[in-house]
Amino acid sequence: MSQIHLEDGVRQVPVTSILGVNVSKLGMRDTVDVLERAVASGKPHQIITANPIMIMAALESEDNMRAMREAELIVPDGAGVVWAAEEFGDPVAERVAGFDLLHELMKRGEQLGWTAYLLGAAEEVVQEAASRLQNQYPKVRIVGVRNGYFGESENAGVIEHIRQAKPDLLFVARDAKTQEPWIARHKQELGAAVIMGVGGSFDVISGKTKRAPVFMQKLRLEWFYRLAKEPSRLPRMMALPRFMQTVKKAKKSTE
Template sequence: MEETSRPYPTVTLFGLPFSKMNMRETVDYLADAIEHRKPTQVITGNPIMVMAGLDDPDYYRVMAEAELIVPDGAGVVWASERAGEPVPERVAGFDLLHELMREGERRRWSVYLLGTTQETIAEAARKLQASYPLVRLAGYRNGYFGPDEDASVVEEIRAAAPDMLFVARALTTQEPWIGRYKQELGVPVMMGVGGSFDVIAGKMKRAPVLFQKLRLEWFYRLLKQPTRASRMLALPKFAVKVLRARENLAKRPPRP
């Protein structure tokens, strides 16, 4: 495996360092980042993101420069097994969000929610506040803003000074936006959460536990949202790339 300079154990997949910490260790690591006010971008890595990075050097750079990539997707867990350095467990972004909120209850942290529609984010904020009343809601707003509004959004979040920032935007803007502004934002924990707010708000259901245990959560989402079919094509491409890589799985493949 290629060496990384991360302060935690990793498995390198296509040049990207995925954390080998379990959920509890991950929460403890991020709690330390909050205690020391260290800006930390968390990427909940899955095969679709990896393939996007291999196709787009700018996206790849954002992933490579993130302080922490957790193994969210079942495909990443499988790939780590193929690499001979299996991660101890899948660290799903949805579960990590809730674990951080539970820890925030104990430590009296604050959180800012950014993304999705105003209706959905408002309902997600209401439900999270009801479930975790000791976590201070520093603010929330929808994710429908363009580059010309970035500065004002960043300033709004800086002024709110949250301990955690959860962001739900499109694949092409979520991680790149956090990566671009993480130093200016100055938030200790910044994490893209995809469709988590939709699930929390009750707009969408998470896959049943059986699907999760069988590593078929992606298939359940596809059944519920057939429009994701084109995006899901990245999954078999990822699997083929992993199988072909063999002992070179740690290395980023050369661009064609």
């Protein structure tokens, strides 16, 4: 059983290798327990919520693969990642969706008095998401909010603001191509213990978009729901059949 080790005594996590990316085999509850230890350590931990599109991006981009390899924890967000683990004969406990993990961390933060910072999306979206999360989890203090529209020249100021706020949890929603590499480059400077890319989660939390119905999530068809709602996602979604083909080819080469 392959394992990774989170810093500062946080317990070892069993992983399964999917096309060279080490994905945690833990279920949601155990994942949150691990991240509670990460917060207690005070040291930076990048959490990647991996889906097939992200894994294909890592295979095609050195920056994205480096972020995957250097991340302290990668969880199986996409249903395709869960499927791939099954194909390789080393399954994960369950899908750990990033949207749900965000909420589970906020619930744990309610119990332990954590603080959180929201970075990313449009200004009105992130502000509304922060307002709704603060109402839902009043014992988690949201210590900062910042939209995701900034360039390299503004990095230092954004990082300093986060550092001064000293959040336990930093949720980052930026462009899919740059989100994880940006976190990987700056996690040591940011001063947060758990730093997690959350993609379009702020859009859903704010009410701008809707998440797929539960029955579609259970049928592993959340991707189809999102595509139906946003046809412009089709070019990006073409990574899904390429991912399946790559998994099948890799599996065949080991048989």
